[in-house]
Amino acid sequence: MKKFFVLGLALMMLFMVSCQSTQNEAPAEAVVEETAAAEGGMTAEQFIAAIEAGQSVVLTNDIYLERTVNVAAGATVTISDNGDAASILRAPEFGDVMFRVPADSTLMIIGSAADNICLDGAEVPATASMIETAGVVVLTNVYACNANSTANGGVISTKSETATSAIYATGCNFYNNRGKQGASIYTTYKNKANYYKELVLENCTFTDNVAANRGAVVAMDEAENVVVKGCLFENCSATATTNNYGGAALSVCKGIKNVLISDCTFKDNAMFKGEMENSGWGGAISLYALPAGNSTIAIIGCTFTGNKADLGGAAIGVNDSTLRTKEVTNTVTITGCTFAGNAEVAEFPGVVRVDNAVKNAGGVFTITMTDCTLGEGQTTFNV
Numbered sequence: 279m280k281k282f283f284v285l286g287l288a289l290m291m292l293f294m295v296s297c298q299s300t301q302n303e304a305p306a307e308a309v310v311e312e313t314a315a316a317e318g319g320m321t322a323e324q325f326i327a328a329i330e331a332g333q334s335v336v337l338t339n340d341i342y343l344e345r346t347v348n349v350a351a352g353a354t355v356t357i358s359d360n361g362d363a364a365s366i367l368r369a370p371e372f373g374d375v376m377f378r379v380p381a382d383s384t385l386m387i388i389g390s391a392a393d394n395i396c397l398d399g400a401e402v403p404a405t406a407s408m409i410e411t412a413g414v415v416v417l418t419n420v421y422a423c424n425a426n427s428t429a430n431g432g433v434i435s436t437k438s439e440t441a442t443s444a445i446y447a448t449g450c451n452f453y454n455n456r457g458k459q460g461a462s463i464y465t466t467y468k469n470k471a472n473y474y475k476e477l478v479l480e481n482c483t484f485t486d487n488v489a490a491n492r493g494a495v496v497a498m499d500e501a502e503n504v505v506v507k508g509c510l511f512e513n514c515s516a517t518a519t520t521n522n523y524g525g526a527a528l529s530v531c532k533g534i535k536n537v538l539i540s541d542c543t544f545k546d547n548a549m550f551k552g553e554m555e556n557s558g559w560g561g562a563i564s565l566y567a568l569p570a571g572n573s574t575i576a577i578i579g580c581t582f583t584g585n586k587a588d589l590g591g592a593a594i595g596v597n598d599s600t601l602r603t604k605e606v607t608n609t610v611t612i613t614g615c616t617f618a619g620n621a622e623v624a625e626f627p628g629v630v631r632v633d634n635a636v637k638n639a640g641g642v643f644t645i646t647m648t649d650c651t652l653g654e655g656q657t658t659f660n661v
Contacts, residue, residue: 329355337364337395344369347377349413354384357395365396373404373427379411381443389419393451399425399432407435407457407464417447422462425455430496431464432457432487444475450482452494459529460496461487461514476503483509484527489516492549492564493529501534509542511562517550518557524549524587524595525564530575532566537575539563544582544593551588559631560595561585561620565610575610582617582629590626590660593617596645597633610645618653628660 319339320328326345328335332353338360349355357366368376376397379385389395397420399408404427409415415434425432432455436443445465452462462484465477477497487494494514497504511527518524526549530537544562551558562585565575582593589595596610617629629652632645647658 329357334358336360337366338362340365340367342367342369343376344372346375349377349379349383349385351380352382354386356386356388358388359390359394361390361394363394363396365398367396367398368400368402368404368408370400370402373402373406375406375410376408377410379409379413379415381412384414384416385409385411386416387418387420388416389421392419392449393421394419396421396423397433398423399427399455401426401454403428405429407431407433409434410437411435411445412437412443414443415445417445417450420447420450421453422450423453423455425457425462427457428490430457430459430466431462432460433462435460435464436466444477446478447482448480452482452484452487454486455494456488456490458490459492459523461489461494461516463495463497464493465497465501476501476505478503478505479507479509480505481508484511485513487514489514489526491519492516492523493525494527496525496529496531497534497537498529498531502536504530504534504537506539506542508540510545511542511547512545513547515548515550517552518554519552521554521556523554523557523564524560524566524589524591524597525562526560526585526587527562529560529564529566531564534573537573538578539576539580540578542580544580544585546584548585549587549589549595556589558588559591559597559626559633561587561592563594564591565594565596573608575608577610577612577615579614580616582615582620584619584621586621586623587631588623589631590623590628591631592620592622593629595631595633597631608643610643612645612647612650614649615647616651616653617656618651620656622655622657626660628657630658631660 325341326347332350334356401424406429422433455462484494514527516526526547547562549561
């Protein structure tokens with residue numbers, strides 16, 4: 279009897295050891311797989327799956343997108359880096375939206391240092407923006423480049439369903455982007471009942487952007503606020519394909535209530551009229567169709583050098599064919615700005631052009647220049 283007991287005890291111990299060994303093997307395999315994933319980085323499908331599940335992602339490697347990433351509804355998703363530079367690129371032959379943000383969601387792309395995260399269109403021909411948003415987009419230290427789109431907004435466009443959609447960009451570099459209206463950014467509403475809340479750009483650069491119609495940045499349609507602060511717009515160009523368009527760097531239009539453009543530099547931007555008879559004004563900035571609502575626009579402490587426009591307003595153009603029937607008040611103040619080396623045209627001399635339609639409007643329009651510095655050969659208004 280004792281022998282059977284000892285034999286049974288030995289078999290039981292052997293079984294327990296075997297089970298313990300089997301149990302220990304699974305975690306070991308999992309650790310190996312997790313390490314391999316960390317060393318090899320995240321695949322595109324893992325990246326997409328995480329964001330579509332509402333999870334934030336830390337980039338450790340480049341990602342090529344071959345399909346649209348639909349940010350999870352009701353989520354705030356952050357894409358960040360681990361301290362090393364990484365890129366999110368449009369894959370060859372993929373021309374659709376790269377990120378789509380719904381109305382109740384927020385997409386944040388946050389680089390740990392300047393240009394640490396690159397959002398790269400790779401110059402792939404596209405029919406959509408890289409980011410299309412009805413929600414909120416926040417970009418910090420992002421290098422957004424090489425968009426090549428036939429759509430409005432090569433990098434970002436709004437498709438607003440609610441009045442809460444917004445775009446915030448800080449310390450970003452928008453380089454070599456192409457788009458129809460808004461080579462880099464285009465904001466508008468989807469229908470007249472709803473509109474985006476605001477566009478805020480701080481300490482960003484826009485260089486070598488080319489628009490098929492107007493603006494490296496186009497801000498329009500019933501927004502509460504547009505703030506452009508401490509930004510550089512250099513060597514941006516646009517060629518009009520529709521009448522009444524202008525502003526190679528920045529086009530602001532249609533009823534935005536409060537606009538602040540401060541401490542910005544506009545250098546060597548060019549607005550061309552193309553085949554249009556009434557387009558091509560405002561080499562740097564255009565203000566168009568303001569009276570969809572009462573607007574207050576302040577341009578403060580900015581520098582304009584080397585800008586040009588075929589139809590005048592080498593620096594700033596104000597135009598509106600709809601003002602005649604609008605009984606609203608619009609105020610534009612230009613304060614403490616410097617104008618030098620801008621190419622005034624003989625027919626419409628002056629660094630600022632105010633179109634006749636504005637002067638003869640039914641509403642109240644006021645534009646003033648205060649404490650501004652004019653370089654050699656520069657004149658103020660053409661009205």
